[in-house]
Amino acid sequence: MFSIEAIKNLRNSGSVVPSSRFLVNKMTRSINGEDHVIVEFGTGNGKITKNILQKKSLRSRLISFELNPTMYEKAQSKLPVDGRFWLVNGSAFSFDQYLEQRQIQKVDQFISSLPLSLLNENDIDNLLAKVKAHLHPQGVFIQYQYSLDKYELLKSHFKEVKLSFTPLNFPPAFVYRCSI
Numbered sequence: 158m159f160s161i162e163a164i165k166n167l168r169n170s171g172s173v174v175p176s177s178r179f180l181v182n183k184m185t186r187s188i189n190g191e192d193h194v195i196v197e198f199g200t201g202n203g204k205i206t207k208n209i210l211q212k213k214s215l216r217s218r219l220i221s222f223e224l225n226p227t228m229y230e231k232a233q234s235k236l237p238v239d240g241r242f243w244l245v246n247g248s249a250f251s252f253d254q255y256l257e258q259r260q261i262q263k264v265d266q267f268i269s270s271l272p273l274s275l276l277n278e279n280d281i282d283n284l285l286a287k288v289k290a291h292l293h294p295q296g297v298f299i300q301y302q303y304s305l306d307k308y309e310l311l312k313s314h315f316k317e318v319k320l321s322f323t324p325l326n327f328p329p330a331f332v333y334r335c336s337i
């Protein structure tokens with residue numbers, strides 16, 4: 158299902174295969190027992206989302222954004238949406254409006270699968286400016302990419318960008334851990 162929908166919408170999905178468990182684990186590595194606000198961009202088939210839900214504390218809140226209505230419906234049918242997990246059929250670019258409506262000021266972790274290579278740099282700049290404005294001072298923005306083409310852009314936005322590589326994924330992926 159993910160692959161069919163991903164192929165139909167390759168411009169937005171950026172991949173035809175869901176993330177491997179190795180990549181999923183790397184993306185969620187910093188989720189511990191603390192009560193956090195976690196925002197995910199690009200739910201897709203919900204593989205990362207499910208892992209976040211398994212690792213997060215009961216009182217942590219997760220808000221996950223998926224643009225594609227078919228992917229959203231599929232994810233909604235298999236993920237346990239409740240008072241502390243909200244799945245939003247909408248663009249990650251509007252995450253700030255959603256947080257404002259719920260009076261959430263700061264986010265501890267952003268976990269993003271957005272296909273950065275397919276987005277234009279002005280849009281990424283705008284999104285990252287909003288991410289920084291909402292990121293807790295000790296928080297992290299975590300993003301994966303199949304190339305390094307947005308590494309310099311991320312470094313221009315964040316004080317620190319730690320880079321790691323996950324060969325056991327198709328395609329192999331780079332993970333950025335960014336802090337302010």
Ligand SMILES: C[S@@+](CC[C@H](N)C(=O)[O-])C[C@H]1O[C@@H](n2cnc3c(N)ncnc32)[C@H](O)[C@@H]1O
Nearest residue numbers: 170172175176199200201223224225248249270
């Ligand atoms: C590479 S897939 C990742 C799916 C899943 N998180 C994973 O890692 O296996 C990227 C996902 O981001 C979604 N997406 C693309 N642009 C988006 C946007 N502006 N807001 C929210 N989701 C978006 C796509 O529809 C797709 O499901």
